[in-house]
Amino acid sequence: MQHPLASAVNAWYRENARDLPWRRDGFSAWGVLVSEFMLQQTPVARVIPYLERWLERWPSPRDLAAVPAGEAVREWANLGYPRRALWLHRAAEQITEVHGGVVPRDVESLLALKGVGDYTARAVAVFAYGDRHPVVDTNTRRVIARAVHGMGEPAPPSAPRDLGDMEALLSDDDIEARTFNAAAMELGAIVCLARSPRCAECPVRGLCRWVAAGAPAYAGPRKSIQKRYEGSDRHVRGLIMAELRAADIPVTAQEITRLWPDAAQRDRALAGLVADGLAVETGSGYVLP
DNA sequence: AAGCCGTGGCT
DNA sequence: TAGCCAAGGCT
Incomplete structure (x- = not known):
């Protein structure tokens, strides 16, 4: 009852998923929200110590909303993109004022929170609450580009197309769907890497259209180049x-x-x-x- | 809607 | 070395 690709990736995930804080049993919805803010454009390894300190200091949205925003910015320290700290503080205020201190569960309410976009809203609804939605991040987009579309890199992001692609792979079953949302990201993060994909270790190399096509170099439009940081x-x-x-x-x-x-x-x-x-x-x- | 927004590790 | 990249979102 499930797409063969999803079935195989899920089986691999059950054996190979990293033990990450936000995957622990009983990790709070607030913890998931904080982790997703921190993970925006920031590698997992850098996030973990910040996340643990943050949740120890502010175990609930109400705790964070009770301090000045500057405290959040200071605790954010060198994580980068300090606006995220400001927005997370603002989101904590919104959650406290509008949702009684409980992280909302529906995507629409989540999207109304400052700093929460298409990815983060669905990630919280799925990973914190177990609801069934497509979650698409840069890893998932790369996995789908290769395995499904036979392209070395994804086309420029398009929410309707990306979410549709993911929906087509998603089981009707909430638990299988949630697992695949996490598993596709995990595969992209540790096997289906952007620079040097480890196809020899990939559980779905036999189903991958990109591999079947001989792993052709990407020929589409170039991603806009990030400007030099030094002196910017x-x-x-x-x-x-x-x-x-x-x-x-x-x-x-x-x-x-x-x-x-x-x-x-x-x-x-x-x-x-x-x-x-x-x-x-x-x-x-x-x-x- | 393309450009902007930190920081650090990797090749 | 210098560029590339990292669980995006906002304007």
């Missing part, structure tokens, strides 16, 4: 944020001036951080919100 506005923002996190008193404009020589770029970065709500100007300097 993001770099300057990162320097300023590190200074704000380290300080327990306001950081003066003069201290910020010392962080970067180019005044125009520095001003742009600082103004951007203020506009984003990551920095707040006071009479004596800048502080976390």
Whole structure:
């Protein structure tokens, strides 16, 4: 009653899944939500210690909502993309105010939370609550591109198409569907790698259209290249944020001036951080919100 | 809707 | 080395 590909990947997953905190029995829905925020564009290995510290300090959305957003940003430390900390704090406030402190279960309510998009909403509904939805992340998209479409890399993301592709593979059974959502991601994360896929170890190499076609090189449109970090506005923002996190008193404009020589770029970065709500100007300097 | 948003590890 | 990449989302 299940797609052969899903059946085989699930069997592999049951034997080979990594033991990750959010897969432990009884891990809370809040814990799943926090983990998904942290995992956005950030590798699993870097997330784990941050996640454990975070949940020890704020075991529920209400606990996080009770402290200033700046505390969340400081605890976020070097995880990167500090807006995620701000948004997670905002989401905790929304959960506390609108949902009685309980992480919502339906995708629509989850999507209304700040910082929660198509992936994260479905990941929470499926992995925290066990409901049946397609969950598609970058790993799943790559697995489907190769195994189903015979392409070396996925086409640019398209939610309707990606979710439809996944839906076509998903069992009617909630548990099998949930397992496959996790298993497709896991396969992409540890076997069907972007750079050097380990096809020799792949449980579905015999079903893979890309392998059957001789693993042809990707010929589609190139992904837009990430701009160089060194010397970028993001770099300057990162320097300023590190200074704000380290300080327990306001950081003066003069201290910020010392962080970067180019005044125009520095001003742009600082103004951007203020506009984003990551920095707040006071009479004596800048502080976390 | 393309560009922007941190940080660090890997090749 | 320098680029590529990592459980995305927002504007």
